[in-house]
């Protein structure tokens with residue numbers, strides 16, 4: 001039994017380092033107000049940016065779909081797993097983010113896992129931001145392309161890496177970045193990235209999971225916010241965050257790119273089609289997102305209020321305007337303080353999460369707060385009050 005004792009030793013190491021993740025169990029639907037096994041809480045750590053996770057008409061659409069379309073597909077898309085509504089959802093996503101077409105995956109993790117190997121081989125180069133999401137890193141690893149990295153949002157380093165790729169004679173060069181960096185709430189400088197891409201003849205590939213549905217005037221994403229709707233080549237994203245938060249991911253881009261993915265992307269070819277009720281609910285979520293100007297305005301107000309009240313109260317928050325707000329606890333004992341404060345806040349009925357090394361750099365522990373359109377002004381004020389009381 002040396003295998004099991006090795007595994008137990010590894011678990012003990014994780015525990016000893018204070019890195020064990022314990023999953024809190026909800027006893028309610030996902031929402032701004034939740035019930036958990038340790039009591040009711042105001043939820044400030046979901047990716048439920050538009051508050052759609054338990055929205056009535058989405059739930060109704062998913063229920064109706066169970067009747068009309070059944071429970072499961074029991075097939076990959078190309079065998080017999082494509083209903084008309086799967087295509088409808090793909091077209092609807094493409095229309096929303098402003099590309100010619102889109103293709104669904106079981107998750108954005110799978111979308112990113114399948115994308116790169118289809119387009120990048122040993123004669124190509126991929127230049128990626130050092131803070132990119134794990135799924136981008138894994139997807140890029142699956143290629144035989146030359147891999148180059150630049151420090152987070154550092155445009156002079158990006159330029160140097162692009163030059164390196166060009167000097168190495170790369171056939172294709174892809175620049176890969178998150179639209180929003182999830183630990184900081186910072187936007188990638190997509191306008192500058194597109195300028196460099198033009199200069200070096202590179203493709204721009206953006207994972208906009210923390211933006212689709214609510215960032216930009218019409219919620220189309222970071223490319224809308226930064227005025228580069230027509231200059232980003234490929235967008236990946238998730239249905240598991242703002243757009244109802246169930247599951248599913250996509251790649252959106254030019255029609256031939258989507259068509260080749262249908263022929264070659266392994267997680268698409270060899271994994272089950274997205275469940276009918278999730279497709280129907282997501283279609284409804286997109287419809288709502290299109291008309292969600294009020295929710296986006298509420299989200300913006302909540303974010304501004306939270307950021308300004310926290311600053312007034314003397315907390316250090318990373319600058320910006322995204323609903324992800326990092327409340328910093330720097331220095332030696334920052335990790336411990338962040339954890340203690342998050343625990344004390346939960347006792348006061350406010351659920352937030354502390355992050356420390358290795359998820360964020362050493363000495364930069366933080367509590368990440370995520371605002372939602374589902375929060376009221378009173379909810380936001382209650383969250384700030386809990387921070388103040390927990391700080392002691």
Ligand SMILES: *Cc1c(COP(=O)(O)O)cnc(C)c1O
Pocket residue numbers: 106107108109110133135178182207208209210237238239240247248249
């Ligand atoms: C959440 C997230 C993903 C994963 O999305 P899933 O659909 O849950 O697999 C991928 N990339 C980024 C940037 C994310 O934030």
